[in-house]
Amino acid sequence: MEKTRVFAGVDLGGTNTKLGLISETGEILDRLQVPTPTQSGYEQVVESVADGLRMLIGSRHVVAIGIGAPGPLDAECGVVIEAPNLPGFAGKALARDLQIRSERPVVLENDANAAALGEWWVGAGEGIRHLIVLTIGTGIGGGLILGGRLYRGSSFSAGEVGHMTIEPNGPPCACGNHGCLEALASAPAIAARAREKLQKGFESLMLDLAGGDPAAISAEVVSRACAENDPVALRVLEETGRYLGIGAANLINVLNPELVLFGGGGAQAGEFLLAPIQKEVDRRSFSGSRCRAELGLCALGNDAGVVGAARVAMDANP
C-alpha cells in the first residue's frame, strides 16, 4: 500500500518518452525512459507509451496519468491538433486512446505548460504566484502561471513565447513568421550563430570542442566553451541573451510576473546567458513591473515535464 496517492507523468518527445511515478507532494518515486517509435506511426507510439506505463506501474495503485505532448492541442478534449515532430498525431484523441490501453484516467497537456507547472510545483518557481517559464530547446516553449494557476488562453495556445516577433525582418521561423524569438535564440539558433562567427574567421575553442567539425557545434558546445572563458562563445551568448532579454522584457511589461525562469538545453550556460538577459531586461522593462520581476534558472532539468504532467493529472483528479 502506498502512503500517498500516486500519479503517473508522461513527457512525450519526438525521440524519447520519459515516464515517472510521482507522489502527491511532487516526489519522483520511480522513472523510466523509452524510445518513441515516431516513424512507426501513431498507434505504435501510443502502444509503446502504454507498455512503458505498464512496466513502470506494475502492481502499484496509480490514480491517474498526465501526458505532456507537443502542441498545439485541445487539453479539454484531450486531442492533439498539430504535432510537426510526431507524424500522424494531428487530430488524434491521444488522452482517450491512452486511457483505453492503460485503464486509468488520462489528461493531456501541452509539454511546455507541463514543464512550467513542474517548476512551479516543486522546482525553482515553488511558491511563486506569478511565474513565467521559458524552455530553450529545439524551439522555445513557454508556460504562464498567473495567480497560482496555469494560464491556457481561449484555445489552449497561451504561452507560445517562442513566437513573439523580436526582429521584424529577422530569420524565418518554422511557424511561417520572421524574426520570432525561437528563430533567434533556440538551441539550433545559438549553434548557427556560433558557426557564423567561425565562418567569419574568428578563432574559438568551440571548434576544438566540436572535434574540428563546425557542423558538430551545438548549444552545449557553446556553453562548455563559455565555461572556459572563450571570448567568441561568450559573444554568442551575449547576442542570444540580448534577444531573450527583449522577449523577457515584453513579457514582464505585459504580465508583471514575480519570476521569469529559463531552462532547457539552450540555457545550460546558466549565468553566462542570464547576465546579458538581465542587462537587456533592465534596459527595456517598464520600471513599475520590473521592480518585482526576478530572473532565474530552472531547477528540475529533464524531470520538469514528467513532474508537471503528473500535477495536471492530480489537479484533474482531486
Ligand SMILES: [Zn+2]
Ligand atoms: Zn515563429
